[in-house]
Amino acid sequence: MAGEPSDDWTIRVMTRPDLDLAIDWAAAEGWNPGLGDVECFHAADPGGFLVGSLGTEPVASISVVRYGGAFGFLGLYIVRPDRRGQGFGHRLWQAGMDRLANRLVGLDGVVAQQDNYRRSGFALAHRNIRFGGIPHLEAPRDAGLRPVKPEIVDAVLAYDRPFFPAPRDTFLRCWLRPEARKAVALVRDGGVEGYGVVRACRSGFKIGPLFADGEHEADLLFRALASEAKGDAVFLDLPEPNAAAHRLAARHGLSAVFETARMYRGETPDLPLPRIYGISTFELG
Known part of the structure; x- marks a missing residue:
């Protein structure tokens, strides 16, 4: 019945x-x-x-x-x-x-x-909006951009910690491995100022996470990651309250294609949304 x-x-x-x-x-x-x-x-x-x-x-x-x-x-x-x-x-x-x-x-x-x-x-809590498009970018030349290799993984995990409501080292240690994704960190004076990951998807490439101390740092990382698509589509899932993330997406020719509702049961965690330029995944947060 x-x-x-x-x-x-x-x-x-x-x-x-x-x-x-x-x-x-x-x-x-x-x-x-x-x-x-x-x-x-x-x-x-x-x-x-x-x-x-x-x-x-x-x-x-x-x-x-x-x-x-x-x-x-x-x-x-x-x-x-x-x-x-x-x-x-x-x-x-x-x-x-x-x-x-x-x-x-x-x-x-x-x-x-x-x-x-x-x-x-x-x-x-807020909407997340998926932006997509085909940015034609070459990787920027900046001495601070470094592939995430074993010697800086712990520093990247420590940088990630304020951006998520709980430790997620097991997931990230897998996510940062180079076999299926490319992870890039921005490191200056020995400190991490941002990092991001790009991966191939059923259609095009997704960048996520993309966390950075500021808009300039996020833009450097975005260009480094998006250049991996080599003319294919790139998607970025950003929290709607982050105006700088909207500017970044528009600057590189991305437009809104999908959205979700970020919701919580319980008290909404205090996350640094102004420094979240791309969430990791809609499936696992």
Whole structure:
């Protein structure tokens, strides 16, 4: 009966093939995941990805990744289109929220779902806007721009810490590895003044995160990272309140193509939005 999931409905932790399938679903929704995202998503919290199935047939996904002891991020909340409106998503949502009980929880939800998230205790913090375009850039020449190699990884992790509500070293150590992404830091007088990561996606390249002490530093890093696209499309997910990030996007010919609602259940964390020029991922925060 519509609205009542059937008795052969089960919820379990995803296997790696399940997560590959969920990423395919995300691509079908137009979310444009990165080609190498699965490994680092899974490394962040192997138990943080749930799949709902009818018998052996996966029909819904959700990620409920735990960071530290007090924060969690919810994403990849998808019900297969032919199974929507039958109650499966709601059951999986409840299981996911149970896993994040007693934590501050963040999410980047499509705007159309804001009212549903609000009914579940989430409040809007700000919008994130995806800008995209084809900037034709050469890598800038600046002695401070350095690839993130093992000798500066710890410094980059320390720089990242104020930009996220909880430590996320396990995820970042994977995200910063050079096999699937390029990470660049701006280092002056021995101190990190910003860093960013660019990765190939189903369509074009995404830059994220992009954190910097100022607009000039962010622009240097953006140009260094965007030059990796070599004429392909580049996407940047920026927090709407950061006016300097809007200027950066416009300066390089990017325009708004998509947006999400950054919402939290619990007190909104005090993050340095003026220095956040690109969030890491819509799926994991």
